[in-house]
């Protein structure tokens with residue numbers, strides 16, 4: 001099967017490898033150079049669903065040494081001053097063997113490993129342009145050109161989308177009072193805040209807040225931003241030094257009404273983009289890749305490939321919609337700091353602290369999707 005992929009971000013690149021391994025001939029179109037693809041300053045939470053996908057295509061062993069595992073995921077309701085933890089024992093039995101609830105990955109390191117892997121796969125032809133000269137040459141075309149996808153605009157596929165009126169600020173910070181194997185999800189009325197371990201005392205802070213406050217914080221000297229961080233981090237965690245320039249980006253919710261148009265298939269952020277709070281973004285994008293590869297590998301669909309886009313779109317519905325709703329609920333929970341919500345919030349935390357079955361269920365959904 002001949003396939004064109006538009007966009008060589010982490011979704012498009014992984015799709016190229018995965019589909020080439022499934023026997024397809026892949027042309028990978030990207031307008032940016034490898035250097036530009038590598039030099040993005042982002043940090044991802046990697047779950048066991050991504051670990052399994054990378055393992056299946058033989059990439060996990062190349063990447064794992066660049067990842068920082070964490071064994072504790074602390075969820076804190078800042079306003080109520082309540083906390084519970086997801087632990088290794090809340091994972092499935094086979095997952096516990098990996099001694100990590102999840103891993104933290106810096107974009108640069110995984111992109112380098114993936115691009116090196118691509119260069120070794122014969123069936124992938126990298127084409128440094130954004131224009132496909134003749135679309136008739138391909139049985140299927142995959143749009144993995146991101147949340148502002150030009151392909152999807154040209155095909156006039158509608159999406160449901162809104163802005164959260166929030167922005168996300170990311171910074172690498174040296175912290176005191178935190179172990180190097182724990183991550184935090186802090187539900188703060190400003191917006192959710194994630195603290196992700198990068199090794200030793202270094203942590204990535206991903207905090208969301210109103211656009212007004214975010215712009216104010218971005219224009220402050222680093223020392224004042226550090227003071228601000230100390231007011232939103234839980235008691236006992238002290239920010240010491242910011243070691244990079246804080247960066248910001250707007251937060252958007254986007255979900256396509258369908259994940260295909262004709263022989264075009266939408267993968268990754270072309271199809272969906274959510275608030276970064278749950279750390280689901282990249283994992284969901286890679287589950288798209290896995291689902292498409294499984295469909296294409298079925299001999300029946302190799303002959304009847306024109307129905308693959310529809311089958312793919314149908315197969316991804318439940319996972320993408322459920323994760324979108326869960327992520328959105330988490331954002332709304334975090335920002336629902338009015339008195340009538342205090343009782344239900346206290347009850348939710350009480351149940352999550354006490355019930356290992358519910359913790360296991362939630363961690364399983366966050367880890368493997370639906």
Ligand SMILES: Cc1cc2nc3c(=O)[nH]c(=O)nc-3n(C[C@H](O)[C@H](O)[C@H](O)COP(=O)(O)OP(=O)(O)OC[C@H]3O[C@@H](n4cnc5c(N)ncnc54)[C@H](O)[C@@H]3O)c2cc1C
Pocket residue numbers: 006007008009010011012029030031032037041042043044045129130131144145146147149150151170206249267268269270276279281282285
């Ligand atoms: C500014 C920013 C910061 C982020 N930070 C984080 C973070 O800290 N943590 C996290 O978990 N997630 C973060 N994300 C989300 C995360 O980057 C994505 O989930 C992940 O990269 C998967 O995206 P993708 O490959 O689907 O799309 P993208 O990474 O957007 O890749 C799309 C690719 O398509 C290429 N392209 C676009 N149009 C064309 C065209 N016409 N022809 C050829 N190529 C084209 C682009 O150059 C790009 O390389 C961030 C996203 C952004 C935009």
